[in-house]
Amino acid sequence: MTSEFEQFESLWHSIGRRISGIGTQVGAQHQASPGCSAAEVVWRKDKAALYRYLPLPSVKRARTPPLLICYALVNRPDVLDLEPERSLVRRLLAAGLTVYLLDWGRPAESDRSLRLEDYIERYLDGAVGHLLRTHRIAAVNLLGVCQGGTFSLCYCAVHPKRVRRLVTMVTPVDFQTAGDLLSKWARHIDTEAVQQAGNLSGASLTGLFLALRPFRLMQQKYVDLLDAHANPAALETFCRMERWIFDSPDQAAYALGEFVRWFYQENRLIRGTLQLGRRRVDLGRIRQPVLNIYADRDHIVPAAASAALRQHLRTRDYSEMRIETGHIGMYVSRHCQHTVATSIADWLLRR
Amino acid sequence: MTQDAGERFARDPAMSAFVAGMERWAALMQAFARTPPGSPEFQKTLLSLQEGLAAQLDAWLRTSHPFTGLQFGPPVTPAGSADPARAFGPDAARIACLLGQWVQLQGQFAAHWDTIGRAAAGKFGAQLARPASGAPDLRKLYDLWIDCAEEAYAQTAHSDAFARSVAELVNTALSLQIEGRKYLQQWARAVGVPTREEIDALTDRINELESRARGTARATPSRKRQPRVKGKR
Numbered sequence: 056m057t058s059e060f061e062q063f064e065s066l067w068h069s070i071g072r073r074i075s076g077i078g079t080q081v082g083a084q085h086q087a088s089p090g091c092s093a094a095e096v097v098w099r100k101d102k103a104a105l106y107r108y109l110p111l112p113s114v115k116r117a118r119t120p121p122l123l124i125c126y127a128l129v130n131r132p133d134v135l136d137l138e139p140e141r142s143l144v145r146r147l148l149a150a151g152l153t154v155y156l157l158d159w160g161r162p163a164e165s166d167r168s169l170r171l172e173d174y175i176e177r178y179l180d181g182a183v184g185h186l187l188r189t190h191r192i193a194a195v196n197l198l199g200v201c202q203g204g205t206f207s208l209c210y211c212a213v214h215p216k217r218v219r220r221l222v223t224m225v226t227p228v229d230f231q232t233a234g235d236l237l238s239k240w241a242r243h244i245d246t247e248a249v250q251q252a253g254n255l256s257g258a259s260l261t262g263l264f265l266a267l268r269p270f271r272l273m274q275q276k277y278v279d280l281l282d283a284h285a286n287p288a289a290l291e292t293f294c295r296m297e298r299w300i301f302d303s304p305d306q307a308a309y310a311l312g313e314f315v316r317w318f319y320q321e322n323r324l325i326r327g328t329l330q331l332g333r334r335r336v337d338l339g340r341i342r343q344p345v346l347n348i349y350a351d352r353d354h355i356v357p358a359a360a361s362a363a364l365r366q367h368l369r370t371r372d373y374s375e376m377r378i379e380t381g382h383i384g385m386y387v388s389r390h391c392q393h394t395v396a397t398s399i400a401d402w403l404l405r406r
Numbered sequence: 407m408t409q410d411a412g413e414r415f416a417r418d419p420a421m422s423a424f425v426a427g428m429e430r431w432a433a434l435m436q437a438f439a440r441t442p443p444g445s446p447e448f449q450k451t452l453l454s455l456q457e458g459l460a461a462q463l464d465a466w467l468r469t470s471h472p473f474t475g476l477q478f479g480p481p482v483t484p485a486g487s488a489d490p491a492r493a494f495g496p497d498a499a500r501i502a503c504l505l506g507q508w509v510q511l512q513g514q515f516a517a518h519w520d521t522i523g524r525a526a527a528g529k530f531g532a533q534l535a536r537p538a539s540g541a542p543d544l545r546k547l548y549d550l551w552i553d554c555a556e557e558a559y560a561q562t563a564h565s566d567a568f569a570r571s572v573a574e575l576v577n578t579a580l581s582l583q584i585e586g587r588k589y590l591q592q593w594a595r596a597v598g599v600p601t602r603e604e605i606d607a608l609t610d611r612i613n614e615l616e617s618r619a620r621g622t623a624r625a626t627p628s629r630k631r632q633p634r635v636k637g638k639r
Contacts, residue, residue: 243573262472
């Protein structure tokens with residue numbers, strides 16, 4: 056027993072050095088690209104950029120409209136394309152889909168007055184408009200992830216004709232379910248002060264997410280490395296994940312204030328009281344096929360918060376998938392990615 | 407490069423607190439492992455272990471939890487000034503009041519951390535007091551400790567009192583940030599530098615003009631040929 060403790064302690068002391076070294080190397084390799092797959096910018100508006108992923112060689116292209124991925128403002132979309140073996144994007148490409156990603160960019164202080172309406176009606180709509188023009192089609196397939204799923208629902212409700220099929224992934228819909236800790240904490244935040252104080256730093260937001268489960272996220276996962284210390288590939292994956300977790304962009308002040316007030320505090324999306332500019336966001340207007348994928352152990356977006364979607368849609372073609380994983384596992388677990396990507400591709404191609 | 411990174415890692419206060427906590431945890435578990443279950447010493451060691459773990463958890467939360475760290479801390483007072491009252495001039499009373507609130511809130515969190523530490527150690531102790539089926543496995547014990555700590559944390563974190571502490575902390579930090587900005591705006595005005603308010607007003611103006619332009623473009627029928635729709639003839 057004692058020797059095991061000694062081993063434990065010596066491993067612990069050496070591991071920090073190893074993590075930092077590999078983290079620096081990995082960081083140096085991943086400065087520019089939004090992920091590991093080859094992609095090119097095809098459209099820009101302010102700081103938002105639309106990336107087109109290059110098709111994989113010798114993969115037959117599927118006959119379906121392009122799939123536009125709309126990610127959250129929180130954290131970077133790199134996690135969808137973390138490394139070749141853990142890339143949702145790559146699996147979608149392998150299924151023959153034409154994949155685009157809307158990258159919101161990193162807001163500077165001069166972007167503090169951006170509203171949610173700007174993100175949805177200028178950037179998301181601008182990207183969709185670009186795809187409609189270049190592909191000469193009437194509607195795209197839209198995949199909204201996390202907060203990006205909420206935006207996609209809003210977009211679909213306001214512009215139902217521009218979306219052929221909608222996939223939502225770990226998307227909050229009911230922002231006041233019983234187990235939603237983030238929602239409880241957000242309930243009494245002064246959103247006017249959020250808007251006046253300027254952009255919220257990415258570090259603060261990361262801190263808030265870590266605070267949801269501090270012992271698992273700030274202690275246990277590092278101890279888990281003891282099992283992986285001899286495996287360079289596992290360490291590299293770990294470092295990529297660390298880099299992603301601590302690379303949250305700042306949040307534009309006005310949009311963040313709106314998001315906290317309208318969604319977390321007033322739950323407007325499901326109450327039917329949400330407006331974007333002069334347009335009311337009515338989930339009942341979403342009539343196209345919808346696939347809703349959520350995680351049953353999600354500590355950021357509880358399963359109930361996503362599953363609530365089915366009660367608020369009027370589409371006859373609604374499917375849902377409950378995956379046994381957590382919020383982050385949905386993005387990076389190899390098993391989940393295989394299941395999720397295959398399901399999305401099959402679902403899109405069957406309709 | 408690796409050595410530099412390692413040194414940076416060692417200097418990180420949160421990481422140092424974590425490593426210190428792990429060392430303390432390992433020492434406590436070593437002491438526990440030396441006591442045979444069922445022996446007269448066992449209950450005594452268990453109690454001492456619980457106290458040690460509660461203190462370790464409390465110390466870690468005080469130094470490393472995001473709500474007690476720098477992310478939600480007060481902004482730095484103007485350089486070279488140890489007296490915020492003098493530095494912030496007429497807004498000094500407000501700043502002092504907010505700083506007082508921030509300190510008071512840290513006291514509230516300290517009470518929450520203490521509750522969590524004791525509850526976690528209690529849960530862990532209760533689990534250890536159960537008859538074990540085999541030799542203790544260090545890694546399993548650690549995972550059990552984390553489960554107990556998270557369970558205790560969730561109980562407190564979901565309470566209304568904790569949620570109010572979080573909101574008050576965030577609101578106070580935001581108010582301090584706003585007051586700090588007001589001070590900098592006054593300074594900018596005094597030396598003729600464009601202020602944040604002026605830049606924001608210009609940005610809002612541009613956004614409004616763009617929005618109007620988009621509205622006009624949508625309202626005007628396009629002369630271009632409509633895009634061909636796949637699947638329709």
